[in-house]
Amino acid sequence: MGNNQQIQLAFYGDDFTGSTDALEFICKAGAKAVLFIEAPATSQIQRFGQLDAIGVAGKTRSLSSEDIVTVLENAFKTLSDLDARHLHYKVCSTFDSSPTIGSIGTVLDTASIIFTNRPIPILGGTPSLGRYCAFGNLFAKMGIGSSGAVYRLDRHPSMSQHPVTPADESDLRFHLQKQTNKAIGLIDIVELQKPVQDWNEVTGEDSVLIDAIYEEQLIKIGEWLEQQSSKHDGSYFSIGSSAIEMALGFYWNKIGQLQKKVDWLKPGKAEPLLVVSGSCSPVTAAQIAWAKRNGFEELVIDAAGICNNESPEKVFDKVNDLLRQQKNMIVHTGPKQANNLSSEKLGNALGTIARNAVMDCSIKRVVVAGGDTSSYAARAMEIEAVEMIAPLVSGAPLCKAYSHNEWIDGLEVNFKGGQVGAEDYFGVLLEGRMRSE
Incomplete structure (x- = not known):
C-alpha cells in the first residue's frame, strides 16, 4: 500500500x-x-x-x-x-x-x-x-x-x-x-x-x-x-x-493496492510435534485416529481433573517423557469429556500443558485444536502476538509466536478449529509441507 x-x-x-x-x-x-x-x-x-x-x-x-x-x-x-x-x-x-x-x-x-x-x-x-x-x-x-x-x-x-x-x-x-x-x-x-x-x-x-x-x-x-x-x-x-x-x-x-503473495517459506519438518486438543468435533476425532495409525502417541487426559488442577505434574511428566523420546504426541480429552466443562478451564489446562512441554523439551512446533478453547490456550501459553509463516492448510496457517517468555518467543504455532482439515491434518503439520506439495 x-x-x-x-x-x-x-x-x-x-x-x-x-x-x-x-x-x-x-x-x-x-x-x-x-x-x-x-x-x-x-x-x-x-x-x-x-x-x-x-x-x-x-x-x-x-x-x-x-x-x-x-x-x-x-x-x-x-x-x-x-x-x-x-x-x-x-x-x-x-x-x-x-x-x-x-x-x-x-x-x-x-x-x-x-x-x-x-x-x-x-x-x-x-x-x-x-x-x-x-x-x-x-x-x-x-x-x-x-x-x-x-x-x-x-x-x-x-x-x-x-x-x-x-x-x-x-x-x-x-x-x-x-x-x-x-x-x-x-x-x-x-x-x-x-x-x-x-x-x-x-x-x-x-x-x-x-x-x-x-x-x-x-x-x-x-x-x-x-x-x-x-x-x-x-x-x-x-x-x-x-x-x-x-x-x-x-x-x-x-486495483493494484496490494500485490498477492504466492511465495511462502517452506517450514519443513518439526519433530517431535505436540498436539493439544479440546475439540469435540468428529472431524478432529478422525484426524486423531489417523495420527494414531501413523505413529503418534496418544494421551487421553482426565479433562475434569486437569481443569480442577488435580495432579497436573503427572500429566506433564507423561507428555514430556514421550517428547524427550522424540515421540509425536497428541494430548486430548476424548470426544465426550469436554462437553460439560468451561472453555476457559479446559483451554487454560491445555495451554499450560503445551507451555510446560515447550519449556521443558524445547520443541519447535505446537498445534492447538478446538475453537472454543483456543483463545484461553493461547493466553495460557503466554503468547502475545503472532505473524503468519505459511498457509499449510486453508483456514489454519502456521504462525510465529511473540512472547515475553523466551521459550515461547519464536515458537511455531498452529491453531485449528474443530471443522478444519482432512484426516491427515496432523501429518501435514508434522511435515511442514504445503497441501499442494
Missing part, C-alpha cells in the same frame, strides 16, 4: 483459531499484518513497522452477552482510535452463537452504538472454506479443507450437535434475530449477479446480510464494501467470517 501509513483493516476475532484464519487470508492478499492477543496500543504496533492490517484474537465466542458488551466496548474503542479504514468483527464461518453464548446479535447491538455506518454489512458465505450462503441460508461442508459432503447448517452432522451452540436454524437472519431486535436486510445471490452500482440500496435496515456461494463473488463484495466505506467518516464496521478479508484482499489485488 505504498507510503500510506493508515491501517487499512483492523479485525477482532471471536476466538483464536478464527483470528488466524482471517490473518491468513489478508496476508495471502499481500498485506503485512500482525495478530495480537489484546487490542494493541500504537506503541505495540510500531514494534512491527508499517502494517497494512492488524487483528485481535478475542474470546467472545465463549462469553455471555453481558461479558461480550464489556469486552467489546473497550476493544472497539481502542481499535477505533487506530483510525483503520475498515473494522471487522470476525465470526466463525458457521456463525456459532446463541442468545446467551457468543451472541453475534449482542455484537451488532454494541457496534451500532459505536459505529455510524448503516446498514452494517454481515457477510454470510466463505466459499473457499466450504461455507455457502444462498437467499440467507447457510450451507457447510463437513470439514474444512476436506472432500466432505455439504449440508444445510441445521442438518449438519457436527454443527447441529455442537456442545455449546448447536445450529438449529439455517437462515442467518432468523438465527441472528433470536439475538437482536435489529432489522436485517438481504443482498441475495440474484442481486450479486448485477454490477455493484446496480445493487439495490438497502434502506430502513440496521444491517444487511450478503450471500456468497462462489469465490469470484467476493471481488464484487469487496468493491461494494470499499464504496460504502468511502461514504462514511471513521472506520467502516462489518461482521462476518474471514470472507471479509478475502473480499477486501481480492479487490485490493484487482
Whole structure:
C-alpha cells in the first residue's frame, strides 16, 4: 500500500483459531499484518513497522452477552482510535452463537452504538472454506479443507450437535434475530449477479446480510464494501467470517493496492510435534485416529481433573517423557469429556500443558485444536502476538509466536478449529509441507 501509513483493516476475532484464519487470508492478499492477543496500543504496533492490517484474537465466542458488551466496548474503542479504514468483527464461518453464548446479535447491538455506518454489512458465505450462503441460508461442508459432503447448517452432522451452540436454524437472519431486535436486510445471490452500482440500496435496515456461494463473488463484495466505506467518516464496521478479508484482499489485488503473495517459506519438518486438543468435533476425532495409525502417541487426559488442577505434574511428566523420546504426541480429552466443562478451564489446562512441554523439551512446533478453547490456550501459553509463516492448510496457517517468555518467543504455532482439515491434518503439520506439495 505504498507510503500510506493508515491501517487499512483492523479485525477482532471471536476466538483464536478464527483470528488466524482471517490473518491468513489478508496476508495471502499481500498485506503485512500482525495478530495480537489484546487490542494493541500504537506503541505495540510500531514494534512491527508499517502494517497494512492488524487483528485481535478475542474470546467472545465463549462469553455471555453481558461479558461480550464489556469486552467489546473497550476493544472497539481502542481499535477505533487506530483510525483503520475498515473494522471487522470476525465470526466463525458457521456463525456459532446463541442468545446467551457468543451472541453475534449482542455484537451488532454494541457496534451500532459505536459505529455510524448503516446498514452494517454481515457477510454470510466463505466459499473457499466450504461455507455457502444462498437467499440467507447457510450451507457447510463437513470439514474444512476436506472432500466432505455439504449440508444445510441445521442438518449438519457436527454443527447441529455442537456442545455449546448447536445450529438449529439455517437462515442467518432468523438465527441472528433470536439475538437482536435489529432489522436485517438481504443482498441475495440474484442481486450479486448485477454490477455493484446496480445493487439495490438497502434502506430502513440496521444491517444487511450478503450471500456468497462462489469465490469470484467476493471481488464484487469487496468493491461494494470499499464504496460504502468511502461514504462514511471513521472506520467502516462489518461482521462476518474471514470472507471479509478475502473480499477486501481480492479487490485490493484487482486495483493494484496490494500485490498477492504466492511465495511462502517452506517450514519443513518439526519433530517431535505436540498436539493439544479440546475439540469435540468428529472431524478432529478422525484426524486423531489417523495420527494414531501413523505413529503418534496418544494421551487421553482426565479433562475434569486437569481443569480442577488435580495432579497436573503427572500429566506433564507423561507428555514430556514421550517428547524427550522424540515421540509425536497428541494430548486430548476424548470426544465426550469436554462437553460439560468451561472453555476457559479446559483451554487454560491445555495451554499450560503445551507451555510446560515447550519449556521443558524445547520443541519447535505446537498445534492447538478446538475453537472454543483456543483463545484461553493461547493466553495460557503466554503468547502475545503472532505473524503468519505459511498457509499449510486453508483456514489454519502456521504462525510465529511473540512472547515475553523466551521459550515461547519464536515458537511455531498452529491453531485449528474443530471443522478444519482432512484426516491427515496432523501429518501435514508434522511435515511442514504445503497441501499442494
